[in-house]
Amino acid sequence: MLGLNSHDLKMFIVIAILTLAAPILLNPFPDASALGESFNAGYPALMQRFVIFGILVIGFNLLFGLTGYLSFGHAAFLGIGSYAAVWMFKLLSYNIVPAILLSVIVAGLVSVVIGYVSLRRSGIYFSILTLAFAQMMYAIAYSDLLGRMFGITVTNGETGLQVYNDDPQILMSAGDPTVPHLFGITMNGSSTWNVGGWSFIFQNGYYLSAIFMIAAFYLSIRIFRSPFGLMLRAIKSNQTRMHYTGLNTKPYMLAAFVISGMYAGLAGGLLSAMDPLTGAERMFWTASGEIVVMSILGGVGTLIGPVLGAGLIKYLENIVSKINDGILHNWFAFMPDWLDNLLVTIIHPFIGKGWHLTLGLLFMAVVIFLPGGLVEGGQRIGRLFRRKKSTDAANGATKPAE
Amino acid sequence: MDALLIQVLNGLDKGAAYALIALGLTLIFGTLGVVNFAHGALFMIGAFCAVTMQRILNISTSVIDETQTDFLGNPLKIETPVIQNWFGPEMGAAIQDWSVPLSVILVVPVMFFVGYAMERGLIKHFYKRPHADQILVTFGLAIVIGELIKAFYGANPIQTPAPAALSGTIDFGTWFGFEAGAVLYPAWRLVYFLFAGAVIAAVFAFLQFTTFGMVVRAGMADRETVGLLGIDIDKRFTLMFGLAAAVAGLAGMMYTPILSPHYNIGMDFLVLSFVVVVVGGMGSLPGAVLAGFMLGILQSFASMNEVKAIIPGIDQIIIYLVAIIILLTRPRGLMGRKGVMED
Numbered sequence: 001m002l003g004l005n006s007h008d009l010k011m012f013i014v015i016a017i018l019t020l021a022a023p024i025l026l027n028p029f030p031d032a033s034a035l036g037e038s039f040n041a042g043y044p045a046l047m048q049r050f051v052i053f054g055i056l057v058i059g060f061n062l063l064f065g066l067t068g069y070l071s072f073g074h075a076a077f078l079g080i081g082s083y084a085a086v087w088m089f090k091l092l093s094y095n096i097v098p099a100i101l102l103s104v105i106v107a108g109l110v111s112v113v114i115g116y117v118s119l120r121r122s123g124i125y126f127s128i129l130t131l132a133f134a135q136m137m138y139a140i141a142y143s144d145l146l147g148r149m150f151g152i153t154v155t156n157g158e159t160g161l162q163v164y165n166d167d168p169q170i171l172m173s174a175g176d177p178t179v180p181h182l183f184g185i186t187m188n189g190s191s192t193w194n195v196g197g198w199s200f201i202f203q204n205g206y207y208l209s210a211i212f213m214i215a216a217f218y219l220s221i222r223i224f225r226s227p228f229g230l231m232l233r234a235i236k237s238n239q240t241r242m243h244y245t246g247l248n249t250k251p252y253m254l255a256a257f258v259i260s261g262m263y264a265g266l267a268g269g270l271l272s273a274m275d276p277l278t279g280a281e282r283m284f285w286t287a288s289g290e291i292v293v294m295s296i297l298g299g300v301g302t303l304i305g306p307v308l309g310a311g312l313i314k315y316l317e318n319i320v321s322k323i324n325d326g327i328l329h330n331w332f333a334f335m336p337d338w339l340d341n342l343l344v345t346i347i348h349p350f351i352g353k354g355w356h357l358t359l360g361l362l363f364m365a366v367v368i369f370l371p372g373g374l375v376e377g378g379q380r381i382g383r384l385f386r387r388k389k390s391t392d393a394a395n396g397a398t399k400p401a402e
Numbered sequence: 403m404d405a406l407l408i409q410v411l412n413g414l415d416k417g418a419a420y421a422l423i424a425l426g427l428t429l430i431f432g433t434l435g436v437v438n439f440a441h442g443a444l445f446m447i448g449a450f451c452a453v454t455m456q457r458i459l460n461i462s463t464s465v466i467d468e469t470q471t472d473f474l475g476n477p478l479k480i481e482t483p484v485i486q487n488w489f490g491p492e493m494g495a496a497i498q499d500w501s502v503p504l505s506v507i508l509v510v511p512v513m514f515f516v517g518y519a520m521e522r523g524l525i526k527h528f529y530k531r532p533h534a535d536q537i538l539v540t541f542g543l544a545i546v547i548g549e550l551i552k553a554f555y556g557a558n559p560i561q562t563p564a565p566a567a568l569s570g571t572i573d574f575g576t577w578f579g580f581e582a583g584a585v586l587y588p589a590w591r592l593v594y595f596l597f598a599g600a601v602i603a604a605v606f607a608f609l610q611f612t613t614f615g616m617v618v619r620a621g622m623a624d625r626e627t628v629g630l631l632g633i634d635i636d637k638r639f640t641l642m643f644g645l646a647a648a649v650a651g652l653a654g655m656m657y658t659p660i661l662s663p664h665y666n667i668g669m670d671f672l673v674l675s676f677v678v679v680v681v682g683g684m685g686s687l688p689g690a691v692l693a694g695f696m697l698g699i700l701q702s703f704a705s706m707n708e709v710k711a712i713i714p715g716i717d718q719i720i721i722y723l724v725a726i727i728i729l730l731t732r733p734r735g736l737m738g739r740k741g742v743m744e745d
Binding site: 068070117120121123124125127128129131132133135136139140142143145148149285286289292296349354356357359360361363364367368371 | 437524527531533534535537538539541542543544545546548549550552553669673676677680684713714715718719722723725726729730733
């Protein structure tokens with residue numbers, strides 16, 4: 001069905017169901033409970049980040065996972081997408097259709113240029129070239145160099161680009177909502193379902209992003225399984241050999257780069273559609289580093305890994321940085337006081353503002369012990385169980401023969 | 403003319419810092435074949451050694467003097483730094499004043515140990531892994547070190563002044579026949595440049611003129627053969643990692659009066675020094691030094707008002723722009739060798 005084999009179809013359906021049911025699944029604890037305050041993630045702002053960064057990392061994985069070219073400047077395309085979308089809001093109207101279309105197109109065009117230049121080199125040189133381009137674009141956006149050159153506002157510098165009342169918005173008619181909307185359905189509109197101690201929030205913006213992510217995921221499965229994907233993997237395993245067979249690998253690489261740039265542009269456009277303002281910090285190299293971290297954590301070169309990685313990092317970021325000493329004392333209240341204080345003192349550097357320390361350690365641990373990321377971890381556990389089962393089955397099979 | 407001289411001088415200290423970091427990066431890459439993304443963190447540890455030294459020297463004993471009162475009417479607390487008790491007030495104050503250069507006694511052993519431990523504890527296990535894994539694990543280590551520094555020293559920049567005798571400016575122009583006051587240059591920056599030159603010269607001399615250096619160079623050229631000759635090349639390479647860490651640490655220590663250290667300083671320098679290494683050519687020591695100074699000076703020229711009037715903001719993108727142009731015209735950087743890091 002859908003042109004997928006049964007294994008992929010199963011995975012696709014699971015992802016689709018998980019994404020669509022996320023507002024319920026991510027709120028396992030009643031809202032008012034202590035656990036709910038700390039661990040619930042089913043609120044729209046966070047879920048939007050899950051799926052939007054999911055799109056971004058799925059796109060990044062199409063480049064890094066399939067071809068092995070490590071781009072250290074992917075956040076630049078995210079930023080370009082965001083700026084393009086906000087400009088559409090400023091010029092046309094708050095309707096998100098032109099905004100998202102333009103963000104994908106502009107990111108695609110820029111990635112053609114950057115990709116054409118950067119792909120002339122490989123290995124670390126490629127990484128540094130993409131990093132250099134991204135840092136250049138960050139500097140241009142941060143100080144609005146383009147704008148200063150022509151005497152207009154392009155990125156609005158460090159203030160960030162946003163929509164003002166005196167913007168033209170030529171397609172805007174009187175009754176239109178003044179927030180991003182899809183033909184009248186506002187992105188921040190939501191309906192709430194109260195059951196017992198729970199209240200589940202279903203937000204329009206989240207569902208729009210979720211549908212985009214499911215589509216992006218479907219497309220990435222198709223690309224992975226297509227002859228084109230096979231070609232990219234061949235390039236990864238032995239590019240020289242591909243050259244010897246008389247194949248020009250450049251167009252394939254460039255296509256992969258541009259597709260992944262367009263994914264990032266889509267993610268940027270969606271970020272702006274959720275919240276119509278953007279700033280240069282989205283393009284800073286730490287943002288690019290975060291994309292790399294997400295995809296490594298999930299599992300590079302696997303289909304489902306990037307989604308898991310993006311979700312896990314955004315979840316942990318939110319949860320770990322929310323925990324403070326008071327919450328810890330609550331958790332450890334059953335222990336003797338000295339042990340409670342000792343544990344809190346030990347854990348203190350890792351929570352709240354120390355979230356990046358936890359992230360760094362987790363990242364190192366994954367790179368050292370689990371090079372294949374979470375997906376490999378899952379497979380190892382799965383194999384462990386299967387082996388047990390198969391030995392059981394073997395025992396069962398031999399018994400009657402005795 | 404004097405304006406040009408000022409820009410060259412301004413570029414020198416930054417260029418010297420780039421060159422020192424790039425030199426260490428290249429040493430590690432040339433010997434162990436590892437791309438060390440944590441090298442900026444080593445620079446930062448060096449800088450924070452200077453901060454620590456300053457704090458050690460300022461440890462004080464306080465005596466409550468009942469005969470005097472402070473403005474609130476409480477008995478006056480008189481704090482005397484321990485160092486002044488040991489060496490007498492004048493000598494002690496002088497030692498405190500010179501805390502940054504004196505940190506060298508702390509930086510060298512600490513950095514050497516950190517480098518040694520890093521190689522034995524972590525990087526050793528990554529020789530057989532792909533370059534991407536090495537980049538990633540050292541990138542993670544850099545995050546961890548930065549955050550640890552933040553946890554211990556806070557997020558704000560910490561002032562570490564240069565010794566009073568060296569914190570003024572030099573009227574540099576008079577040495578070259580310009581009128582007085584035309585080319586004023588902070589003395590410490592000149593010290594930094596000279597210091598960096600001395601360190602670079604020492605490293606090159608060490609590699610060129612000692613037996614140890616000769617073996618290391620042989621190992622860089624052909625590790626396997628040197629190993630077959632019965633030389634424990636791994637041990638020497640580990641020591642070279644310690645040396646590279648010490649060079650980065652010294653660079654960071656001496657840079658503190660120019661830029662107050664904070665927990666992100668390592669990352670800021672790392673990205674640029676990587677560009678420097680790649681422009682100079684992976685694995686080429688002279689290339690790293692040359693590219694460091696070149697990019698430092700170019701950056702300072704680009705920040706001249708006359709240049710910025712033509713292309714606004716060029717100073718922020720010049721390094722990347724140059725890196726892109728050089729990589730496209732000279733694929734292996736200025737002085738890179740064939741076959742390095744091209745897989």
